[in-house]
Amino acid sequence: MDELLKILKQNALESPENIAKMLNLKVGEVKARIAEYEKKGVIRGYQAILNEDQLDLGRVTAVIEVKITPEREGGFNKISSRIARFSEVQSIYLMSGAYDLLLFVAGKDLREVASFVSEKLATIEGVISTSTHFMLKTYKHHGILMETEHEDERLKVSP
Amino acid sequence: MKTSGSKSPREWVAGHVRDIPRSGIRDFFDIVSTMKDIISLGIGEPDFDTPWHVRESTVFSLERGATHYTSNLGLLELRKAVARYVNRFFKASYDPETEILVTVGVSEALDLALRALINPGDEVMYHEPCYVSYRADIIFAHGTPVVVETRAEDDFRLTREMLEKKVTPKTKLLLLNFPNNPTGATLPRKDVEEIAEFAKKHDLLVITDEIYAELTYDGEHVSIASIPGMKERTIFLHGFSKAWAMTGFRLGYACAPAELTEAMMKVHQYTMLCAPTMSQKAAIEALTNPEFDVTQMREEYHKRRNFLDRSFREMGLPCSKPRGAFYAFPNIGGMGLTSKEFALKLLDEEKVAAVPGNAFGDCGEGFLRCAYATSMDNIKEAMARMERFVKRLRK
């Protein structure tokens, strides 16, 4: 992957000036390349990574395995993008193995998620079955540990 | 009670040990360790934690009871892994049965090599600025240290001419360290080949400390052990402290022709017995997928290197390009302060710690060692503070 993208993936707030220093580029070049990635749609957005457990949002997240029948035209894509458009659906992936789609669905409470599954998801033509699991706690999200790491224990000066 | 004629505690200490001055690093450490909330560019070890799979497998090996002595040379499985790795990465081939000795860090390996090879009075050439232990280790082994000074103008490279000026009939050994602590200098192939020619011409042994080899950012790393005709006269030292972030495991190794390995093993056997067993287990794991761990860390150091390099240029501090290890060695000589004064004032006024260059040899005076084994956030902040500091000094 382009080093520039790696840096932004680690810290989307990194300034073009700093990135230029890290990659030994001109600031203008960094800005132009970021703009280009945004235009091409490689960069889809910038988000903060929250430890939601700390916020007491009273929300639940469910992981839902979905089996579907592929359509004659468009295979899995058509039905997947239909499901993806529901605002409840945070993420959706096509999977290999025992089921076809993996969804991350957020809702106010169990009931809300349950009714999304039974009323909206299960009723879509082509959905064969669903299996819902509720998430209990997040330990690591997008490569970031949710527990605070220990302090630097190294000697302050060493040879 | 002290009777007349009995020795004072100082006199009890062996002369050659007494005469070695206290390390400049320790003086500086004592000052820094009393201070709070400083950003330290003074740390000569990785900020990364040891890769998790290595730590995990160490715990597993303890659970399985790997808590006994190993053979003096070290676990054969580890020596085999080392042989494969050294062959692949350094292009030097060693027999794991007879030519590899597992040690307690490069520190022990260096000590063994010097003690096993030096007769009292033999001259050992080494280049400064350098790692703080070299001079003392040579003296502990009753050798005579001969300094070759490298210079900022040459990007701290070591050349054949410099060596030719210092070689005498008593010279037995040449000690090399590239990528270099504290300068970050590396050696291009041409220099390595010329130094090899030099060693052959004068029939010298070479000890090469290549502990930072994987952390090379510009160009290839060339080991002198890989130059044809050099293996016979080279003791190659390497370890897991730097590239694998395993300093506390205390594990390294020496590779050398069988008879030299045997000699080092003799000293090792009677003084150390063997390197820690759990660390040897950890090292086996570290070598099962070395590229993955090392590449990630190298990429991160590389960005920090670039950041420092550009920052020093922007604040007008000349700094020869640090091409390896995790140190930059800017020239602060133009600021009207000695290295020590500069470092103390920087610490006092901006709470940034960096080691005065003269801690690494007299010719390091006028320089400052800035280690970038610390987070990018720390580096950004440290550079902002240094820039402010340098501006004030210039007023």
Ligand SMILES: Cc1ncc(COP(=O)(O)O)c(C=O)c1O
């Ligand atoms: C050049 C050099 N050699 C050797 C060492 C010591 O390595 P080890 O931890 O393997 O004893 C260091 C540590 O700072 C070093 O910089």
